[in-house]
Amino acid sequence: MTHLIPLHKLPSAPDLARVMAREVFRLHGIPRNIVSDRGPQFISRFWSEFCTLLGIDVSLSSGFHPQTDGQTERINQEVESKLRILCMDAPSRWSQNLPWVEYAINGLPSSSTGLSPFHVVYGYQPPILSVQEGATQVPAAHLAARRCLRVWRRARATLCKTSAVYARNANRHRSQAPRYLVGQRVWLSTRDLPIKVHPTFHVSKIKPLMSSRFCPPARPPPPPRLIDGAPAFTVRRLLRSRRWGRGIQYLVDWKGYGPEERSWVPSRLVLDKDLVRKFHRQHPDQPRGASRM
Structure with missing residues (x-):
């Protein structure tokens, strides 16, 4: 489920802890694991200690491979593109459109499960947003409701249109990863490889080691x-x-x-x-x- 929270600036680690408690923990409880990128807030000692004290495991994405946290990266792209379209006429009012973009994202069924994030969390599908037409006693209220409906419809339409495009373009460059066994020798890509090497690599950064005259096939060591x-x-x-x-x-x-x-x-x-x-x-x-x- 997606939660979009407007912030005045990039939060510090203590600010982030307060935002998570206020906007996520109170709604869904304390998570068992938090997956994030390697931003300064998430690698700070404060954030690590804060999560440890609450019993939360911290998982940082692999360097130079944002797909590790693929859901967040995809949603970020979708939100950015939707806000750009919705706020074209009034860019300074982008934060006012966040609730309806969030509502549209969480109400859209997933192609993998057939259920929306809203339905998975709460057990029912949110109602389709509509405005009752007819005589109104408060024109300003009617205009506000129409504005909400317009933003929601545009966000939902854009989501439906671009989700299929994103999936098609992403799958075009993907292939099934080989099945690796413990102890198998592999090649490691040195692209973006820093001096200090982390012991964990994403599967896209390795390839199975094939035998050749320069590299004979690995034989299992003799048993004792x-x-x-x-x-x-x-x-x-x-x-x-x-x-x-x-x-x-x-x-x-x-x-x-x-x-x-x-x-x-x-x-x-x-x-x-x-x-x-x-x-x-x-x-x-x-x-x-x-x-x-």
């Missing part, structure tokens, strides 16, 4: 073997040694795993002592423990 009931992995080679506390550790290159999986392992966990002897013969300068082999 069981030796005396404990998992054991095969060592390809020992790369270096170092003193660690009272003992020695070896930098192990594991068979079937990439360089990113190399790790330091205590000497007592290297089961193949021939590998240790071979390593020190080839690298006599590397630290070694007491000879007990």
Whole structure:
């Protein structure tokens, strides 16, 4: 459901908290989650702490991808275009038209559900706005009612006309996202990529990694073997040694795993002592423990 609230200026985080309590929370209750862009109000410590204290999860849209909060972005475009049409004759009176634009948006059935936002929230469809014609005792009241009807009709007509155009144009450039699996390797688009990278990316920013002679297909790592009931992995080679506390550790290159999986392992966990002897013969300068082999 859409709520359009006129403000004199861009609100600060405390102002935003007051507006949300007055215009949203009192009507719909405390939300479980709020999705927003990364405006200064929404990334402030005040807003984060305010939401945390009320038990609200905060979800920020992905950088350079406003479609993350697609509903809001679409409604913003619709409201802007409707107000531009409705306020063409009197731009300074745009805020007076907001209630009827909101009424038109919330009363228009959705193509996905067949129900209007108003119907989903309240359980019934709002009545069609009309003005009873006939003799009136107060001409000013009649003019005000006619003005409301005119604004509502123009807003609704424009909504019906442009909603189909927006959907058609948006779907023209969309394709079904591939189905990704946990652990699957992908390409990440570096467009708009900042120096500090967030660990979450929108699906439109990645593509599945296809095999080629430059990039062979990823094979699953070999499972561990069981030796005396404990998992054991095969060592390809020992790369270096170092003193660690009272003992020695070896930098192990594991068979079937990439360089990113190399790790330091205590000497007592290297089961193949021939590998240790071979390593020190080839690298006599590397630290070694007491000879007990």
